[in-house]
Amino acid sequence: MSDTSAANRQNVAVNQRKLARLWHELLQQIACGEPINITEAATKAGCRRGLYYRHPELQAEIHEAADAAADRRHLGIGRSQEQTNESLKTQLAQLEGQIDARNVDIKQLLKRLAEHESLDNIGYSSARLQMIMADDNEEVCLSCATLSEALSTSEAGLADAEKELSVALSKLFQLEADL
Numbered sequence: 001m002s003d004t005s006a007a008n009r010q011n012v013a014v015n016q017r018k019l020a021r022l023w024h025e026l027l028q029q030i031a032c033g034e035p036i037n038i039t040e041a042a043t044k045a046g047c048r049r050g051l052y053y054r055h056p057e058l059q060a061e062i063h064e065a066a067d068a069a070a071d072r073r074h075l076g077i078g079r080s081q082e083q084t085n086e087s088l089k090t091q092l093a094q095l096e097g098q099i100d101a102r103n104v105d106i107k108q109l110l111k112r113l114a115e116h117e118s119l120d121n122i123g124y125s126s127a128r129l130q131m132i133m134a135d136d137n138e139e140v141c142l143s144c145a146t147l148s149e150a151l152s153t154s155e156a157g158l159a160d161a162e163k164e165l166s167v168a169l170s171k172l173f174q175l176e177a178d179l
Contacts, residue, residue: 015051018045018046018047018051019047019051019055019058021044021045021046021047022041022042022045022047022051022052022058023058023061023062024045025040025041025042025044025045026038026041026052026062027062027065028041029041030062030065030066030069031069033069033073035172035173036062036066038052038053073165
């Protein structure tokens with residue numbers, strides 16, 4: 001009786017190792033962007049396909065991982081595109097912050113000038129200070145507009161790439177179905 005239970009424990013341990021290898025092979029397929037191929041994964045793992053089908057929890061995990069990977073691919077082509085968009089957004093936010101800071105500084109300077117001396121005694125009139133403020137804001141706004149345009153172009157390129165990816169995936173699934 002102890003020989004039978006020892007053999008059962010050994011079989012369970014072997015099956016668990018095979019299941020772990022199968023799980024790893026399936027995740028590798030997903031990570032590489034390949035469609036799930038149970039036969040190929042089972043062959044590489046050294047087990048039979050039936051092992052996959054006898055474990056619904058494995059099936060659920062694998063399909064969840066595949067769906068998540070597909071969602072990530074659908075949302076963006078790659079990290080570099082996401083990083084570019086984030087970088088442009090960050091630069092835009094920084095420039096907007098600089099505009100706000102300059103406006104605050106200019107208002108404080110105008111207030112201090114008005115408190116200490118009359119504007120008529122200084123070479124700058126209030127109209128001249130407002131012109132300087134407008135020129136500075138215009139330069140920063142042009143930089144913001146350029147960054148916004150770059151971000152829009154980047155997002156448009158991302159949309160085009162997503163369409164191309166969708167077409168390619170459709171063709172791939174069609175080829176797989178034909179096989």
